[in-house]
Amino acid sequence: MTRLDCDLVVLGSGFGGTLLAIVARSLGLSVAVVERGTHPRFAIGESSTPLADFKLARIADRFGLDWLRPLAKYGPWKATYPHLSCGLKRGFSFFRHRAGESFAPAEGNANALIVAASPTDATADTHWYRPDFDAHLVERAVAAGAHYLDRCEVHTLRHTKPGWEIEGARPDGAVSVRAGLLIDATGTGQALAEALKLEAVDPAQLRTRSRALYSHFRGVAHWHDVLGPAATADHPFPCDAAALHQIIDGGWMWVLRFENGITSAGFSLDPDRHPVRPGESPDAEWRRLLDTYPSLARQFADAVPTRPLVRTGRLQRRLTRAAGPDWALLPHAAGFLDAWLSPGIAQTLYAVNRLANVLADEPAARARRLAGYGDAVLRELAWVDEITGTCFECLDRFPVLATAVMVYFTAAIYCEERERRGEAGPDEGFLLADHPEYRAAAAKLFAAARTTADADAFLAAARRALEPYNSCGLCDPRRRNMYPYTASHAAR
Numbered sequence: 205m206t207r208l209d210c211d212l213v214v215l216g217s218g219f220g221g222t223l224l225a226i227v228a229r230s231l232g233l234s235v236a237v238v239e240r241g242t243h244p245r246f247a248i249g250e251s252s253t254p255l256a257d258f259k260l261a262r263i264a265d266r267f268g269l270d271w272l273r274p275l276a277k278y279g280p281w282k283a284t285y286p287h288l289s290c291g292l293k294r295g296f297s298f299f300r301h302r303a304g305e306s307f308a309p310a311e312g313n314a315n316a317l318i319v320a321a322s323p324t325d326a327t328a329d330t331h332w333y334r335p336d337f338d339a340h341l342v343e344r345a346v347a348a349g350a351h352y353l354d355r356c357e358v359h360t361l362r363h364t365k366p367g368w369e370i371e372g373a374r375p376d377g378a379v380s381v382r383a384g385l386l387i388d389a390t391g392t393g394q395a396l397a398e399a400l401k402l403e404a405v406d407p408a409q410l411r412t413r414s415r416a417l418y419s420h421f422r423g424v425a426h427w428h429d430v431l432g433p434a435a436t437a438d439h440p441f442p443c444d445a446a447a448l449h450q451i452i453d454g455g456w457m458w459v460l461r462f463e464n465g466i467t468s469a470g471f472s473l474d475p476d477r478h479p480v481r482p483g484e485s486p487d488a489e490w491r492r493l494l495d496t497y498p499s500l501a502r503q504f505a506d507a508v509p510t511r512p513l514v515r516t517g518r519l520q521r522r523l524t525r526a527a528g529p530d531w532a533l534l535p536h537a538a539g540f541l542d543a544w545l546s547p548g549i550a551q552t553l554y555a556v557n558r559l560a561n562v563l564a565d566e567p568a569a570r571a572r573r574l575a576g577y578g579d580a581v582l583r584e585l586a587w588v589d590e591i592t593g594t595c596f597e598c599l600d601r602f603p604v605l606a607t608a609v610m611v612y613f614t615a616a617i618y619c620e621e622r623e624r625r626g627e628a629g630p631d632e633g634f635l636l637a638d639h640p641e642y643r644a645a646a647a648k649l650f651a652a653a654r655t656t657a658d659a660d661a662f663l664a665a666a667r668r669a670l671e672p673y674n675s676c677g678l679c680d681p682r683r684r685n686m687y688p689y690t691a692s693h694a695a696r
């Protein structure tokens with residue numbers, strides 16, 4: 205029997221939970237990490253962003269984790285950890301497909317949008333190949349002295365107020381862990397939500413509606429090659445080195461290329477417009493969707509899944525509490541919206557930073573600080589729902605969608621600029637979630653986005669409303685939806 209008495213127990217060893225365990229060790233706390241599965245393992249949620257990178261670098265600097273810093277940018281990652289697979293992410297690209305038609309660029313790129321997030325490959329973001337990335341963090345956590353208990357099925361989670369008792373079983377025997385503080389990093393595992401019977405928000409109240417169908421593939425063609433040289437001449441960077449968003453009727457597909465020959469791809473589908481057809485297998489549905497869009501069928505003509513396709517039910521969920529006096533949920537355990545615009549990794553790293561500050565603070569301040577943490581996580585999930593749900597309502601009106609997406613990019617880049625100048629406070633809200641003036645401007649724009657058919661007027665309105673935050677020239681019709689840079693890159 206394994207018996208441990210620790211300051212902190214972390215349930216779940218995705219990158220979020222493991223990173224927090226590493227930080228806790230650097231603060232001298234005793235930590236147990238309890239994981240149901242084992243590494244390396246498949247995980248979804250792979251596309252990082254500049255804000256995620258800033259938060260990762262901040263954790264590295266603040267807690268003296270020199271080995272972590274190279275993982276915050278593509279160039280240093282490749283130079284330092286060539287054995288950990290990743291993909292190059294220079295920004296975001298979006299293409300609107302029509303059923304039965306091959307994709308061809310429309311006048312003024314009215315069916316495409318590319319926004320660069322970095323000026324060079326070396327300073328670019330990455331797609332994290334999670335089997336490698338997460339396993340590496342676990343190795344680091346163990347090296348830092350965390351007790352790592354994998355293949356552990358937790359059967360009892362007892363809240364002893366204060367503190368926790370956890371009992372479980374591993375292949376080699378029973379496990380008993382006592383800890384003063386518990387962090388639930390189980391994501392969709394929902395360990396604490398079930399144990400504490402935490403109430404969920406009524407799904408009808410969530411604006412975003414999607415289900416997913418996804419896997420990893422080999423043999424996915426470069427979208428750049430499918431398009432051909434004439435159609436890509438004005439692209440500010442190779443459009444595959446991106447979180448590639450292929451937009452279809454009532455949904456979209458993510459395509460994220462790693463450099464080990466594997467590509468992560470999946471459809472996110474409005475369940476009302478794409479209900480699961482009785483008797484149709486995930487493979488058959490995948491094939492049918494590709495066959496509806498000739499250019500996507502070409503991109504995936506030789507693609508072979510490396511593992512069975514996953515078909516989910518509706519993805520959206522949010523709890524009504526994300527923390528108590530001696531517990532907290534990471535964002536992916538507290539809720540989820542959609543992969544659209546890749547907010548998940550960044551939001552998780554915001555949360556890890558905040559929890560790290562809680563751990564570093566006086567124990568007497570913990571309950572108060574955790575309450576603030578929980579409120580922030582829920583507020584930010586609600587804000588991401590607002591962004592994602594509004595964008596989904598615009599999927600059929602691409603020029604309006606392109607402007608709605610700018611509301612997100614403006615907030616993201618504004619926050620990046622603050623990070624770059626060292627002005628961002630440790631508890632600053634994700635994507636300006638706590639900025640009343642910006643949120644009021646965004647709310648008005650989103651209300652208009654949901655109904656307007658006048659894309660030019662909407663773009664002009666967005667340009668005016670976002671002007672105080674738009675430091676990098678978004679919403680500029682002269683750019684014809686091709687944005688070669690999005691921030692003051694001199695400092696990068």
Ligand SMILES: Cc1cc2nc3c(=O)[nH]c(=O)nc-3n(C[C@H](O)[C@H](O)[C@H](O)COP(=O)(O)OP(=O)(O)OC[C@H]3O[C@@H](n4cnc5c(N)ncnc54)[C@H](O)[C@@H]3O)c2cc1C
Pocket residue numbers: 215216217218219220221222238239240241247248249250251252356358389390391392393394395416418470519534535536537540542543546547548549550552
């Ligand atoms: C379809 C989809 C696409 C996504 N795409 C993106 C994207 O492109 N970019 C982005 O930023 N984010 C994306 N996300 C979100 C991203 O997956 C999460 O933000 C991220 O994985 C959170 O990391 P984490 O460490 O908190 O949890 P996870 O990565 O979910 O890890 C949870 C861990 O807990 C373990 N576990 C589960 N239950 C238990 C239990 N009872 N006991 C012990 N261990 C348990 C699991 O085995 C796993 O190791 C996506 C999510 C989904 C569902």
